[in-house]
Amino acid sequence: MGQEIKKIETTYNTVAKEYAETFFQEHDKKPMDREILKRFTRDIGSKTPVWDFGCGPGQTTKYLTDLGMDICGMDLSPKVLEQAKKLYPDIHFQTGNMLKLTFENNAIAGVVAFYAIVHFTKEQVDAAFGEIFRVLQPGGIFLFTYHIGDDTIHIDEFLDKKVDVDFMYFNTDFIENTLTKNEFNIIETIEREPYPGVEVETRRAYVFAQKPLVR
Numbered sequence: 001m002g003q004e005i006k007k008i009e010t011t012y013n014t015v016a017k018e019y020a021e022t023f024f025q026e027h028d029k030k031p032m033d034r035e036i037l038k039r040f041t042r043d044i045g046s047k048t049p050v051w052d053f054g055c056g057p058g059q060t061t062k063y064l065t066d067l068g069m070d071i072c073g074m075d076l077s078p079k080v081l082e083q084a085k086k087l088y089p090d091i092h093f094q095t096g097n098m099l100k101l102t103f104e105n106n107a108i109a110g111v112v113a114f115y116a117i118v119h120f121t122k123e124q125v126d127a128a129f130g131e132i133f134r135v136l137q138p139g140g141i142f143l144f145t146y147h148i149g150d151d152t153i154h155i156d157e158f159l160d161k162k163v164d165v166d167f168m169y170f171n172t173d174f175i176e177n178t179l180t181k182n183e184f185n186i187i188e189t190i191e192r193e194p195y196p197g198v199e200v201e202t203r204r205a206y207v208f209a210q211k212p213l214v215r
């Protein structure tokens with residue numbers, strides 16, 4: 001069973017402005033994010049295209065653009081993308097659904113997805129990984145993050161707005177097994193403690209995975 005996609009979209013439409021105001025400069029306060037994104041830039045090199053899936057207001061898309069990457073952003077929520085386009089008018093953003101991508105097979109050199117799977121059930125994570133694998137070029141890199149744990153939390157208030165959505169934590173065994181099931185090679189999983197006073201105090205993970213060059 002999956003979480004209703006409409007509920008996720010409605011949630012981010014509702015908090016779009018507040019989410020953008022809260023998170024648009026978050027990488028300034030998160031040294032590990034910056035190191036990881038620099039590494040992603042080095043790994044991708046000059047390959048294109050690169051997409052930020054579940055890009056939200058585009059803070060990661062912008063950070064990577066400033067590092068010289070040619071990258072576009074995609075998100076479910078049109079209202080969140082209005083914020084992204086307003087903040088970063090020179091970057092291309094479009095709506096889309098990670099569970100049903102409209103890209104051709106083997107089309108994309110790199111995908112970054114920071115906290116984009118946090119509203120997915122385990123079945124939906126599996127489906128998203130399958131879709132991302134399908135659209136990546138052989139050798140393509142997939143970098144994503146999640147909150148570590150086993151819980152599912154129902155949220156009815158987010159950034160002082162009324163919402164109705166579930167928020168999922170994942171353990172790294174599940175994530176790595178699901179990547180392997182979808183034929184990804186895991187390059188590295190990096191876990192860290194939260195930055196106190198900077199973010200919600202959950203343990204975080206960054207994963208670098210790759211579609212094999214030869215299958």
Ligand SMILES: C[S@@+](CC[C@H](N)C(=O)[O-])C[C@H]1O[C@@H](n2cnc3c(N)ncnc32)[C@H](O)[C@@H]1O
Pocket residue numbers: 005008009012023053054055056057058060074075076077080096097098099113114115116117118119
């Ligand atoms: C927690 S926010 C993360 C946003 C941004 N990447 C960040 O790090 O702040 C989750 C984002 O994923 C988007 N999202 C959720 N499900 C999605 C889906 N199926 N397809 C595309 N985007 C999705 C939401 O609209 C939201 O903007």
